[in-house]
Amino acid sequence: MKLKTFFQFTAPSNLVMVALMIIPLGLAIVMGANYITYATFKEPVFVGLSNYMEVLADPAFWTAFRWTLVIIVVVVPAHIIVAFVGALLLDQVTGWPRAFYLAAMLIPMIVVPVIGTVVFRQLFEPTGLLGWFLRAVLGGPFLFTETSMKVLILIHTIWISSPFALVIFFAGLQTVKQELVDASSIDGANRIQQIRHIVIPHLRALFLLNAIIAVMDFFRLFDNVFVLTRMNPIFHSDTLQTYLFRMAMTVKRLGKANAGAVLTVLLIMVVLIPFLILLYREQTEER
Amino acid sequence: MQPIKNPIGRILIHLSLWVIVLSSTVPFIWTVLQSLKTKKQANARNPVFWFKPTLEHYSELWLDSVPDNFTALAFGLIAIILALILIRVFAKHLPVSRWVVDGFIVGAIVLILWAIPSLVKTAEFYDYFVNTIIVATGVVILSISLASLSAYALSRYIGLAGVGLLLLALAIRSLPRMAFALPYFWLGQISGLYDSYFLVIITLVAVNLPFTIYLLRSFFMDIPREIEESAMIDGASRLGAFVRVIVPIVWPGIIATALFTVVLVYHEFLLVRILTLTNWTLAVAMQQFLGGISDSGSLPLKSAAAVSAALPLVIIVLIFQKQLVKGLSAGAVKG
Numbered sequence: 001m002k003l004k005t006f007f008q009f010t011a012p013s014n015l016v017m018v019a020l021m022i023i024p025l026g027l028a029i030v031m032g033a034n035y036i037t038y039a040t041f042k043e044p045v046f047v048g049l050s051n052y053m054e055v056l057a058d059p060a061f062w063t064a065f066r067w068t069l070v071i072i073v074v075v076v077p078a079h080i081i082v083a084f085v086g087a088l089l090l091d092q093v094t095g096w097p098r099a100f101y102l103a104a105m106l107i108p109m110i111v112v113p114v115i116g117t118v119v120f121r122q123l124f125e126p127t128g129l130l131g132w133f134l135r136a137v138l139g140g141p142f143l144f145t146e147t148s149m150k151v152l153i154l155i156h157t158i159w160i161s162s163p164f165a166l167v168i169f170f171a172g173l174q175t176v177k178q179e180l181v182d183a184s185s186i187d188g189a190n191r192i193q194q195i196r197h198i199v200i201p202h203l204r205a206l207f208l209l210n211a212i213i214a215v216m217d218f219f220r221l222f223d224n225v226f227v228l229t230r231m232n233p234i235f236h237s238d239t240l241q242t243y244l245f246r247m248a249m250t251v252k253r254l255g256k257a258n259a260g261a262v263l264t265v266l267l268i269m270v271v272l273i274p275f276l277i278l279l280y281r282e283q284t285e286e287r
Numbered sequence: 288m289q290p291i292k293n294p295i296g297r298i299l300i301h302l303s304l305w306v307i308v309l310s311s312t313v314p315f316i317w318t319v320l321q322s323l324k325t326k327k328q329a330n331a332r333n334p335v336f337w338f339k340p341t342l343e344h345y346s347e348l349w350l351d352s353v354p355d356n357f358t359a360l361a362f363g364l365i366a367i368i369l370a371l372i373l374i375r376v377f378a379k380h381l382p383v384s385r386w387v388v389d390g391f392i393v394g395a396i397v398l399i400l401w402a403i404p405s406l407v408k409t410a411e412f413y414d415y416f417v418n419t420i421i422v423a424t425g426v427v428i429l430s431i432s433l434a435s436l437s438a439y440a441l442s443r444y445i446g447l448a449g450v451g452l453l454l455l456a457l458a459i460r461s462l463p464r465m466a467f468a469l470p471y472f473w474l475g476q477i478s479g480l481y482d483s484y485f486l487v488i489i490t491l492v493a494v495n496l497p498f499t500i501y502l503l504r505s506f507f508m509d510i511p512r513e514i515e516e517s518a519m520i521d522g523a524s525r526l527g528a529f530v531r532v533i534v535p536i537v538w539p540g541i542i543a544t545a546l547f548t549v550v551l552v553y554h555e556f557l558l559v560r561i562l563t564l565t566n567w568t569l570a571v572a573m574q575q576f577l578g579g580i581s582d583s584g585s586l587p588l589k590s591a592a593a594v595s596a597a598l599p600l601v602i603i604v605l606i607f608q609k610q611l612v613k614g615l616s617a618g619a620v621k622g
Contacts, residue, residue: 001443005525009440010452013433013496020493021459027470041476086307092290092300102612103605104308107315110604111597114556114570119314119593122321127586129317132334159310164615171616173288181288191291199288220463223556227574244465245557254469261466272461276454 025265032259038252051259061260063236064243065267067150071239072218075157076211082158083165083210088195090166091173102170109163117227120156149228149235156224161217165210172206173199212275219268240264315597322590329586344591351408360406364399371395372606385538412592415572416599418484422559422568423552425488427545430499433492435541438503439529443512453504456497464494464557472561482564490558495551499544502614506540507533543614546607553600569596 032051034044055061090101108116123130124142134142142148180198189197200207222241229235231246238246244264248257291297321329323340346353354360371392374381378388400417403409441449471490475481510533518528534541556570563571573596604611 001440001445001525003444003446003448006440006444006446006448010437013437013500014452016433016493017456017459017496020489021462021467024467024470024474025462027473028466031470031473036473041473086304088288089300089304089307091288093304094290097301099608101304101308103608105311106604106608107311107601110550110601111315112554112556112570112573112600114574115593115597116314118573118589119318122586122590123314123317126332127330129313129334132332163311167612167615171612176288178289191288194288216461219461220465222464226556241463241465241557244463248465248469248472249561254473257465258469261463261469264463265466268461268463269458272458276458280450280454 028258029262031255032262034255036254036258038254044255047255051256052263054256055260055263060238061240061243061263064238064240067237068219068221068239071154071157071221072215074154075161075218076214078154079158079162079165079214080207080210082162084169084207086162086166087169087173088199090170105166106163108160113160113223114227116160117156117224120159121152121228124152144235146235146237149237153225153228153237156228157218157221160224161214165214168206168210169203172203176202212272215271216268219264219271240267315594318590318593322587322594324587326585326587329590344585344587345595347410347588348412348591348595349410351410354407357407364403367395367399389542412572412595415567415569416596418566419553419568419570421484422487422491423549425484426491426495426552427548429488429492430496430548431503431541431545434496434499434503434544435534435537436529438500439507439533441500441504442507442510453501456500460497460501467493468558468561471558475562481562482566484566487559487562487566487568490562491552491555494555494558495548498551499548502544502547503537503540506537506544506614509540510536539610540614543607543610546603546611547614550600550604572596 031044033046033048035047035051036044086105090098090105093101111119122128124134124144125131126135126141131142144152176199181194184194184198220241221239222245225237225239225242226245229237229242231242231250240260241264244257244260247253247260251257291300320336322344323342324335324338325341328335328338346357374388375392378385381388400420404413437452441453467490471486472481475483475486480486514536515525515528515532518532519525523531553568554570555568556574559568560571560574567575573592
């Protein structure tokens with residue numbers, strides 16, 4: 001295919017991506033430099049960089065950033081381990097049991113996240129199954145406190161993000177070369193050694209892929225934190241996204257929220273650029 | 288890997304799988320149970336496991352008033368849906384082309400949705416359901432037609448521009464929703480498009496386009512170049528070859544991608560929450576239903592709402608499980 005044809009075919013979607021993504025992003029930068037509230041929608045006041053400075057000086061922004069980082073550091077490895085073990089187990093069964101197990105495991109990913117989270121929270125409420133169970137085990141009622149809420153957020157994030165990684169690992173496991181595994185068992189390698197020295201190196205790219213997708217997704221974690229905490233500030237569980245939502249919708253400072261959003265994009269890009277370079281190298285080497 | 292043969296090992300594998308299965312499904316099983324209880328049973332401090340199920344909360348949720356011939360209507364609806372599923376499953380054996388079958392099914396669904404409010408008095412929940420379908424349809428049509436052209440070009444063009452475009456799409460995919468939700472919110476307020484289907488649809492198209500392109504590209508890469516080359520030797524233009532030869536071959540991939548788009552639209556919460564006031568999709572309506580303080584409102588009604596909103600998607604995905612898993616892993620494993 002010629003470069004000209006390539007551009008003709010990609011033109012419609014490129015136009016849409018530029019018009020609907022890049023321009024709003026530019027608008028966000030501009031809006032970040034204005035003082036806008038709901039009362040003054042149509043007459044924004046230009047304030048230069050002061051919104052950006054205000055966000056950078058806001059301890060709540062940095063608390064949200066730290067909590068987002070904690071989620072990433074805990075959940076990325078944890079969900080990869082859960083998903084990898086799950087995929088190895090699933091690979092051991094065949095036929096209709098495999099289809100059944102897989103279908104059941106996909107449920108947390110398929111159900112609308114907001115609903116999945118509501119359902120998850122209900123389980124821990126006094127009328128819920130685990131609320132009752134924990135009451136029996138702990139001897140007192142299970143309460144939503146800052147600590148228990150943060151633990152719940154971590155568990156829920158693992159719960160909701162593992163199925164996707166599991167599907168990816170499972171597909172990867174189907175491409176492991178059987179001859180290699182057979183040869184290694186003739187040489188006396190046991191199953192753990194086979195997994196360590198054959199399977200994991202073979203799936204290295206998928207570990208990286210799952211980690212990157214998870215980092216991207218956890219940076220914009222919103223739905224489950226929003227529903228679990230009901231935006232109640234006593235839990236001190238704001239992520240970057242719920243912080244921005246609060247700034248825009250509760251505090252009603254649109255300009256400041258936009259400034260925060262732009263700064264978040266910058267933070268994400270800093271994390272992502274090394275990976276993009278890596279991916280670019282891999283892609284160009286292939287050709 | 289070869290399967291473990293040792294019987295104790297087999298038992299341990301199945302037990303561990305059951306642990307994962309249960310932790311994935313127990314919250315939903317519990318909610319289904321709650322939705323079938325009376326208010327008193329659902330609020331009991333010690334869970335009630337044996338009870339006479341009731342469907343009153345579902346009819347309260349979906350209907351303003353229950354008509355006399357309700358059972359007949361409900362069974363009629365279920366029969367029609369089953370018939371449509373059967374037609375889709377056995378489409379291969381019918382004497383007409385797949386396009387006709389898919390078109391017929393879509394037409395039938397639209398007709399059913401349009402006819403229901405004139406047969407029974409539906410509640411607000413039904414409107415949110417229809418909203419979700421309207422938005423999902425709009426997003427699927429727009430994003431698939433835009434993305435398939437682009438994805439085809441990306442699968443055929445060898446050069447740096449292609450890599451650059453893929454990386455740009457990936458970078459756009461990683462943007463946080465809040466970065467463009469607020470500009471859209473502002474634009475919507477200024478232009479008066481706030482709370483319209485149009486604004487929600489174009490926003491969701493923009494958000495999902497990169498992912499759609501990635502997914503479709505992996506399906507197009509499966510098709511050998513020789514196919515359209517021979518069509519082009521016969522005198523077709525590249526666009527003509529694409530529309531008449533490539534698209535029919537890649538149709539199952541397009542269906543899988545469309546399903547993914549439906550799932551993503553159905554899941555979208557933050558953007559719809561910010562861009563609408565009353566024209567909510569189910570995800571947003573659910574949060575309004577279920578939010579608030581846990582003790583206000585009826586617990587089984589909330590549970591019925593959660594089950595009702597979650598079920599359509601679960602059914603769709605279970606029917607198309609194979610295509611979805613294939614689609615998810617295709618892009619990832621092939622890179």
